[in-house]
Amino acid sequence: MHELPVTKGILAAAVEAAEQNGARRIIAIDLVIGNLASIVDDSVQFYFDMLSKNTLAEGAKLNFKRESGTARCWDCGHQFDAGIPLIRECPACNSARLHVSGGREFYVESIEVDDENSSS
Amino acid sequence: MKIPVVKNILSANDQVATENRTTFDQSGIFVLNLMASPGAGKTTFILATTDRLPEKLHPGVVEGDLASSIDADTISARGVPVVQINTGGGCHLDAPMIRSALPHLPLAELNLLFIENVGNLVCTANFDLGADLAVVVASVAEGHDKPYKYPGIFAVADVVILNKADLIEVFEFDVEFFRRGLEMVNPNVPCFILSCKTGDGVEAWVEWLFDVVGLG
Numbered sequence: 001m002h003e004l005p006v007t008k009g010i011l012a013a014a015v016e017a018a019e020q021n022g023a024r025r026i027i028a029i030d031l032v033i034g035n036l037a038s039i040v041d042d043s044v045q046f047y048f049d050m051l052s053k054n055t056l057a058e059g060a061k062l063n064f065k066r067e068s069g070t071a072r073c074w075d076c077g078h079q080f081d082a083g084i085p086l087i088r089e090c091p092a093c094n095s096a097r098l099h100v101s102g103g104r105e106f107y108v109e110s111i112e113v114d115d116e117n118s119s120s
Numbered sequence: 121m122k123i124p125v126v127k128n129i130l131s132a133n134d135q136v137a138t139e140n141r142t143t144f145d146q147s148g149i150f151v152l153n154l155m156a157s158p159g160a161g162k163t164t165f166i167l168a169t170t171d172r173l174p175e176k177l178h179p180g181v182v183e184g185d186l187a188s189s190i191d192a193d194t195i196s197a198r199g200v201p202v203v204q205i206n207t208g209g210g211c212h213l214d215a216p217m218i219r220s221a222l223p224h225l226p227l228a229e230l231n232l233l234f235i236e237n238v239g240n241l242v243c244t245a246n247f248d249l250g251a252d253l254a255v256v257v258a259s260v261a262e263g264h265d266k267p268y269k270y271p272g273i274f275a276v277a278d279v280v281i282l283n284k285a286d287l288i289e290v291f292e293f294d295v296e297f298f299r300r301g302l303e304m305v306n307p308n309v310p311c312f313i314l315s316c317k318t319g320d321g322v323e324a325w326v327e328w329l330f331d332v333v334g335l336g
Contacts, residue, residue, distance in 0.1 A: 002212060002243040009129040017125045031129075038242055038272050074303075086268060098304045100271065106246070108125045115121050
């Protein structure tokens, strides 16, 4: 479980971007997290609510966009989405020789902030 | 209003990792990040390797451990320079921890550094330390299903060691099943099957490492 440093990273990236743009409050943070990146959404939100107190991001909503990995069969070439749990046999030909790639994305995509004018 | 960011969540860590990599490169040190579950035999593997290194290679070790200095003491007793990092409860090493350990190592005397990460097959995979080679040490006693259960760590490996090969029959370890799992998440990753206890297979690994370090 490393959601605490992960959450600190999310908060830092979001606050930095907000400050650079002169925003006063962050309403939402859009995250892209691969399905195979070993991150637990609820746990991140839990830490976030604690860490974001008294920052621009207090009360911000975390939106998790989950990206699937891709599995490809070495034998028949069939491709399909790979998530958790990992499938160990090709659904097309039952081969156990698969290759899973992707699904490891791990970044802050964008933030939604209060427009300066409306927040005053 | 939406503001695009597109920034890696662990970019603070990655930045320090890049600084570490620069320091290592400038000092001419090749760095291995050893990741494994607790009890896979990381420390024994380091010693089995350092015992067989050609004279040209001068190793040092950074030991990551939650609470004890047992491993560092073992390594120090063999005359290898070692620095201990205790993470408290932390489940992985990160780049700033390595950064803070560097002043305690005789960098000028070393050209090979083993970083023994905290025993953990999950968290260690996400934190770049600035190493040149990600080594995942699995062991027969853990079972042949580990690449399927912990795909993340096997996916980031540059080389996989399967230790405790002397126990393959005892544990009815299915080498083919293990290899298929590896092929699934990391095709073509080199895999050395060896036993640090008997020494079988260790030479082949050391020769490979020597080639990769490129001092030949």
